[in-house]
Amino acid sequence: AQKVTQAQTEISVVEKEDVTLDCVYETRDTTYYLFWYKQPPSGELVFLIRRNSFDEQNEISGRYSWNFQKSTSSFNFTITASQVVDSAVYFCAGLYNFNKFYFGSGTKLNVKP
Amino acid sequence: KAGVTQTPRYLIKTRGQQVTLSCSPISGHRSVSWYQQTPGQGLQFLFEYFSETQRNKGNFPGRFSGRQFSNSRSEMNVSTLELGDSALYLCASSSRPEGNTIYFGEGSWLTVV
Numbered sequence: 001a002q003k004v005t006q007a008q009t010e011i012s013v014v015e016k017e018d019v020t021l022d023c024v025y026e027t028r029d030t031t032y033y034l035f036w037y038k039q040p041p042s043g044e045l046v047f048l049i050r051r052n053s054f055d056e057q058n059e060i061s062g063r064y065s066w067n068f069q070k071s072t073s074s075f076n077f078t079i080t081a082s083q084v085v086d087s088a089v090y091f092c093a094g095l096y097n098f099n100k101f102y103f104g105s106g107t108k109l110n111v112k113p
Numbered sequence: 114k115a116g117v118t119q120t121p122r123y124l125i126k127t128r129g130q131q132v133t134l135s136c137s138p139i140s141g142h143r144s145v146s147w148y149q150q151t152p153g154q155g156l157q158f159l160f161e162y163f164s165e166t167q168r169n170k171g172n173f174p175g176r177f178s179g180r181q182f183s184n185s186r187s188e189m190n191v192s193t194l195e196l197g198d199s200a201l202y203l204c205a206s207s208s209r210p211e212g213n214t215i216y217f218g219e220g221s222w223l224t225v226v
Contacts, residue, residue, distance in 0.1 A: 033213050035214065037217070042219060043201055043203075043219055043220040043222070044203075044217055044218065044219040044220060045203065045205075045217040046217075047214055047215075047216055047217075050213065050214050091156065095213055098209075098210065098213070099169070100146075100158060100161065100169045101146075101158065101215065103148075103155065103156040105155045106155060106156070
């Protein structure tokens with residue numbers, strides 16, 4: 001089976017806390033791509049990052065960082081010093097064998113002031 | 114560069130009616146895909162078009178159809194609307210096969226009463 005699992009349905013944190021969103025993927029393909037998207041209440045999914053299966057380097061962009069570990073089939077997303085504007089639903093997705101996208105069920109992040 | 118544009122943004126239809134949603138992809142993108150998002154089912158893939166040809170199709174009844182025009186603009190149609198068709202319909206475009214990232218529009222919120 002090919003899929004993406006986001007076990008955390010909803011997370012609530014207080015502003016300035018660090019938070020990690022988990023993503024576990026499943027595929028037998030050797031070539032695949034992993035993504036994170038942010039969906040604010042307006043509805044549009046905003047692209048955050050893409051990683052391919054041959055690039056296991058971690059990525060940092062401002063307060064955002066991503067940890068890709070093939071050994072555990074995980075692609076986790078950490079927000080450092082969270083802010084209220086980070087409140088949204090975050091989706092992890094996988095593109096396997098250049099075919100179609102598989103989205104996780106999403107994690108709703110609530111950042112309280 | 115303009116993003117993915119979807120129209121209309123909001124609409125209300127009556128059971129049994131049909132609806133057509135429109136999507137204009139990012140300039141230069143030839144691949145357009147459609148997703149349905151509901152609170153209970155999450156993001157579900159409807160279909161993908163590339164150069165006016167349907168490449169992939171999800172598990173939706175035949176009431177859901179789509180097409181793509183020579184200018185890459187796409188439409189999706191839902192006939193004989195049911196209450197369960199109430200959802201956010203998202204269109205995404207990409208430069209596939211060259212690029213693998215899909216970029217989403219703001220979506221069309223459909224309410225069936």
